[in-house]
Amino acid sequence: MRTQTMRTAALAVVAMIAAGGSAPAQSSGQAAAGPDRARLVGAWHMVSMEEQAPDGTLTHRDDRDAMLVYTADGHVSVQVMYPASDISSTTNSPYSKDGYEASFGSYDVDEQAHTVTHHVRGSLVRTLIGRDLPRVMQFSTDGHLTLRSARPEEKWSVTWEHD
Numbered sequence: 005m006r007t008q009t010m011r012t013a014a015l016a017v018v019a020m021i022a023a024g025g026s027a028p029a030q031s032s033g034q035a036a037a038g039p040d041r042a043r044l045v046g047a048w049h050m051v052s053m054e055e056q057a058p059d060g061t062l063t064h065r066d067d068r069d070a071m072l073v074y075t076a077d078g079h080v081s082v083q084v085m086y087p088a089s090d091i092s093s094t095t096n097s098p099y100s101k102d103g104y105e106a107s108f109g110s111y112d113v114d115e116q117a118h119t120v121t122h123h124v125r126g127s128l129v130r131t132l133i134g135r136d137l138p139r140v141m142q143f144s145t146d147g148h149l150t151l152r153s154a155r156p157e158e159k160w161s162v163t164w165e166h167d
Contacts, residue, residue, distance in 0.1 A: 040113050041113040044120060046167070050164055085103065088103070105128065108124075110125065119139060121137065123136055138153070150163045151164070
């Protein structure tokens, strides 16, 4: 009986590891993985992006190709390719260069505030390196993830879908 219990426990541990169930890396003060953090893990592709123009009008963009990846151990990577027609409009963008946006690093989730903060370790735009980029996150009932800047001066939101 004891051998059977040990065998069952060992199989459960192997199954958890095989399914990617290792414990996420945690920074100091970070709570254990909660529902929002667990839902973030995986690869996402951009469904649409909304931006507010300088005159206050809302523009809807869905012609960008992008991928966002969150790993269970706390890493994040984002890549966005703008269409050729938008390359000139990215000249003053704090996130992109020549129509491309790319960064990677780690992330923390605040389950109570429903925010995820990207800690940029590397980026195509070097002024982002070392910065913390807080994002408000919202999950829809159809499984979409919407991220928007937590900074009031940044007027955009991006909707993502799991790959």
